[in-house]
Amino acid sequence: MSIRAVVWDVDDTLFDYTSADRLGMRAHLTAEGLLDDHGSVEQALARWREITEAQWARFAAGEATFEDQRRDRVRVFLGRELTDAEADAWFQRYVAHYETAWTLFPDVLPVLDALAASHRHAVLSNSSLHVQDRKLRALGVHDRFERILCAAELGVSKPDAGAFLAACEALALPPHEVAYVGDHPEIDGRGAADAGLLSVWIDRGGLHATIDPPAGPHRIASLAELPSVLGADTRFGAPSTFG
Numbered sequence: 001m002s003i004r005a006v007v008w009d010v011d012d013t014l015f016d017y018t019s020a021d022r023l024g025m026r027a028h029l030t031a032e033g034l035l036d037d038h039g040s041v042e043q044a045l046a047r048w049r050e051i052t053e054a055q056w057a058r059f060a061a062g063e064a065t066f067e068d069q070r071r072d073r074v075r076v077f078l079g080r081e082l083t084d085a086e087a088d089a090w091f092q093r094y095v096a097h098y099e100t101a102w103t104l105f106p107d108v109l110p111v112l113d114a115l116a117a118s119h120r121h122a123v124l125s126n127s128s129l130h131v132q133d134r135k136l137r138a139l140g141v142h143d144r145f146e147r148i149l150c151a152a153e154l155g156v157s158k159p160d161a162g163a164f165l166a167a168c169e170a171l172a173l174p175p176h177e178v179a180y181v182g183d184h185p186e187i188d189g190r191g192a193a194d195a196g197l198l199s200v201w202i203d204r205g206g207l208h209a210t211i212d213p214p215a216g217p218h219r220i221a222s223l224a225e226l227p228s229v230l231g232a233d234t235r236f237g238a239p240s241t242f243g
Helices: 017-032 041-060 066-078 084-099 108-115 129-138 161-171 185-194 223-230
Strands: 005-008 120-125 147-150 178-182 198-202 218-220
Touching: 005 161, 017 041, 017 084, 041 066, 066 084, 108 223, 120 129, 120 161, 129 147, 147 161, 161 178, 161 185, 178 185, 178 223, 185 198, 198 223, 218 223
Parallel strands: 005 120, 005 178, 120 147, 178 198, 198 218
Antiparallel strands: none
């Protein structure tokens, strides 16, 4: 059966989250007078990401709301007690710097153009609709997607099969007619494969480059390779750089 739709992850798949986070955090720590407290920007980012993963796990397990996990990221990072209003204000100051660095990866628009006529498109993200809807609008690609689904509103997060199946249900398609493209080999790659979708891991050589690829997902280095994985009838595409 042919693939009729592509469901996309957002951060570090379509949107260069890692670069924006690094640039935004550097500017934020400088503005807050905190840069010297963490040794280096890279050390601060490593700490921020460690805290983010831990707090997100609480949210995914239903132990915290989306807003509370974000506030607790700030409290743990700063190592002090803050009211909700203080934590929200600190986070919003960070976001203001982070948003100035928002950009799509250069291979995104070409592949969306190439697949526009042949495939339907949707988004499934482990974030909130408020965050990702605004981001996709700012990046100029919101109207490329039929549906935008996020964990905060779905009540289920990737890699749970329920998240991927919810995306298929939203498109009224069975899983074997849907491809999922994401940057994380386990959360996206294995999760989508286990749910019965055609799973495509975009390995850009970033945070997860040292992780051995799980069985199941197709592994690509650029979205230019995606049409050939999908068997799309298009002139766009490139052979895989992975054996």
